Amino acid sequence: MPASDTVRIPLPDDRAYDIRIGAGLLDEPASWQGLPKAAAAVIVSNDLVAPMYAQRLRERLLAVYSRVDVVELPDGEQYKDWASLNRVFDHLLAQALDRKTVLFALGGGVVGDMTGFAAATYMRGVPFVQVPTTLLAQVDSSVGGKTAINHPLGKNMLGAFYQPERVIADLDTLDTLPDRELRAGLAEVIKYGPIADADFLGWIEVNLDALLARDKTALAHAVRRSCEIKADVVGQDEKEQGLRAILNFGHTIGHAIESGLGYGEWLHGEAVACGMVLAADLSQRMGLMPAGFTARLRTLIERAGLPVVPPKLGAARYLQLMRVDKKAEAGAIRFVLIEALGRAGLHAVPDALIAETLTAHGAA
Numbered sequence: 001m002p003a004s005d006t007v008r009i010p011l012p013d014d015r016a017y018d019i020r021i022g023a024g025l026l027d028e029p030a031s032w033q034g035l036p037k038a039a040a041a042v043i044v045s046n047d048l049v050a051p052m053y054a055q056r057l058r059e060r061l062l063a064v065y066s067r068v069d070v071v072e073l074p075d076g077e078q079y080k081d082w083a084s085l086n087r088v089f090d091h092l093l094a095q096a097l098d099r100k101t102v103l104f105a106l107g108g109g110v111v112g113d114m115t116g117f118a119a120a121t122y123m124r125g126v127p128f129v130q131v132p133t134t135l136l137a138q139v140d141s142s143v144g145g146k147t148a149i150n151h152p153l154g155k156n157m158l159g160a161f162y163q164p165e166r167v168i169a170d171l172d173t174l175d176t177l178p179d180r181e182l183r184a185g186l187a188e189v190i191k192y193g194p195i196a197d198a199d200f201l202g203w204i205e206v207n208l209d210a211l212l213a214r215d216k217t218a219l220a221h222a223v224r225r226s227c228e229i230k231a232d233v234v235g236q237d238e239k240e241q242g243l244r245a246i247l248n249f250g251h252t253i254g255h256a257i258e259s260g261l262g263y264g265e266w267l268h269g270e271a272v273a274c275g276m277v278l279a280a281d282l283s284q285r286m287g288l289m290p291a292g293f294t295a296r297l298r299t300l301i302e303r304a305g306l307p308v309v310p311p312k313l314g315a316a317r318y319l320q321l322m323r324v325d326k327k328a329e330a331g332a333i334r335f336v337l338i339e340a341l342g343r344a345g346l347h348a349v350p351d352a353l354i355a356e357t358l359t360a361h362g363a364a
């Protein structure tokens with residue numbers, strides 16, 4: 001494994017940025033050089049991650065900024081809300097921090113999404129840097145500029161597209177990640193195979209045990225290839241006018257599971273994993289994929305220790321939850337379906353077929 005690796009995300013208007021991936025990057029001075037100049041930086045983290053990593057990051061940042069504050073949010077998906085976001089604004093305003101202040105998101109996707117949203121809106125926009133510390137955040141949420149909080153009626157319903165200055169993914173931070181969270185991250189890694197790279201799907205099947213055993217070379221490849229795919233998609237369609245929707249494979253049902261259960265009971269990656277199994281089956285039922293595809297994906301997802309049977313919320317409730325999905329149009333629920341291994345697209349699916357599929361998988 002090389003000491004570190006860089007994937008560049010191509011964006012117009014001087015907004016292209018680097019995703020740096022490697023072991024030990026947190027303590028590497030070069031990770032923090034060349035960022036926008038400012039008097040102050042604020043590390044936004046949570047009460048689980050900050051005690052592990054915030055002081056180390058703060059020491060590095062003090063070589064660049066004369067003032068570095070730490071804001072700790074409560075840990076958990078159920079706190080990805082207005083109240084937590086306001087704690088960031090309360091600190092920034094109480095300390096009279098100016099519009100050049102740089103925010104650093106230190107944590108998983110919850111911290112990353114909220115810090116990005118705070119950066120997008122504080123004084124109409126301040127720079128921010130993603131420092132993802134979960135596998136899911138390193139392969140997906142820290143890249144691409146989707147920022148958001150949840151609403152009780154729908155996942156990620158309030159947010160903005162706002163790109164970070166840089167992403168620093170230190171693979172060593174994954175050493176402290178609980179197994180359940182590692183598996184949740186693997187769900188988003190698996191996602192990239194069917195939607196964009198059939199060879200990568202085969203690679204994951206072969207290397208899944210090494211990934212679960214936290215082999216650093218395998219993890220480095222998984223993070224790098226995932227970021228390459230996401231960077232390529234986002235570079236072509238930053239604001240999800242079309243192509244970018246493929247990154248939502250498994251999320252139509254996944255988000256319904258998360259909001260239907262009240263956020264936090266199932267992890268995002270778990271809900272997406274189960275959602276991918278049902279979306280794979282819908283791809284078959286719509287005649288896009290041959291028999292055997294769903295079984296192949298389900299086997300991989302089960303091997304990764306992820307759920308494949310949805311919670312029994314009832315078909316009507318699922319349909320109600322999915323009607324507020326951001327991909328829905330004029331009341332029609334649209335799914336990302338697999339059209340060939342490595343290729344996906346958006347498809348309107350009749351409610352009756354969705355209900356039939358949910359029932360077949362035990363959701364009703």
Ligand SMILES: NC(=O)c1ccc[n+]([C@@H]2O[C@H](COP(=O)([O-])OP(=O)(O)OC[C@H]3O[C@@H](n4cnc5c(N)ncnc54)[C@H](O)[C@@H]3O)[C@@H](O)[C@H]2O)c1
Nearest residue numbers: 048108109110111133134136137140141146173176177268
């Ligand atoms: N913006 C995007 O493009 C995008 C993409 C995918 C997911 N998301 C969002 O990301 C969120 C899920 O992210 P997540 O899976 O990282 O969840 P998370 O942020 O809740 O982190 C998972 C858990 O791991 C803990 N943790 C973080 N780093 C750790 C470390 N190094 N060691 C030990 N514990 C650590 C966290 O405190 C938390 O308890 C969801 O809200 C989802 O909607 C956004």
Ligand SMILES: O=C(O)C(=O)C[C@@H](O)[C@H](O)[C@H](O)COP(=O)(O)O
Nearest residue numbers: 140144146155156244247248251326
């Ligand atoms: O970056 C994207 O685009 C994605 O869809 C990545 C997803 O993994 C992620 O969960 C995203 O936050 C979902 O976006 P949403 O628009 O459905 O809220």
Ligand SMILES: [Zn+2]
Nearest residue numbers: 188251268272
């Ligand atoms: Zn996701």
